[in-house]
Amino acid sequence: MSTHSNPSPAELADRSLQLLVCSMFAVALVFCLSVAEFFAGESAAAIIDIAVKVLGVAILGLMGLLYFWKFRPMSTGRLRESLAEDGFLQVGFQKAMAKSWMLSFVILTVLQALDNLVLARLPLMPLEIVIKSVLALMLLLFSVFFLLYTRAGSIDD
């Protein structure tokens, strides 16, 4: 049996993808907090504002780390190959993306259809908050679907 001191390119691609999904989830949290900040009282909004900034810096750090540590050393060909992998996580990523987009579309359509029941009862929101809400919904749904598709279900030896 061989020993595996260095991870293979496929393992690196898996880890990079997991880091990317973590970053997307963190971005979703930032958007959620930003929307919450709009609805919260002044004192709570100040705390949320700090949380958003801390989380924002953490995400930037994570993305920077991902780029400089994983992607920058890769050649263009290797990078293209890694992103086009058809492994378990990569397929899960694509499925989660498709399902979350479809479900977001359905939710937004239903909300639009129930305009009088739901949307009309909300306070008037600036466009920025509306966009952040939609993005938060899409990213959160994506994170949940990715987790569902890729949750532990394998037998390792």
Added chain:
Amino acid sequence: MTSELENRIRVFRAEHRLSQADLAEAIGVSRKTISTIEVGRFVPSTIIALKIARYFEVPVEEVFFLK
């Protein structure tokens, strides 16, 4: 009518005394991909299926078959 894809990867691995990580590295996928194919949780692409069969030097239908 739905068919389920079965495989004999575990048997072939045992015959060749290979771990999941060894097979994964040999065909250029991650260990998680191999383990999820083995338990039938993930249906591999044609390319991965052919790579596995080629590695064991058998026709692809000896490794993968419909239940």
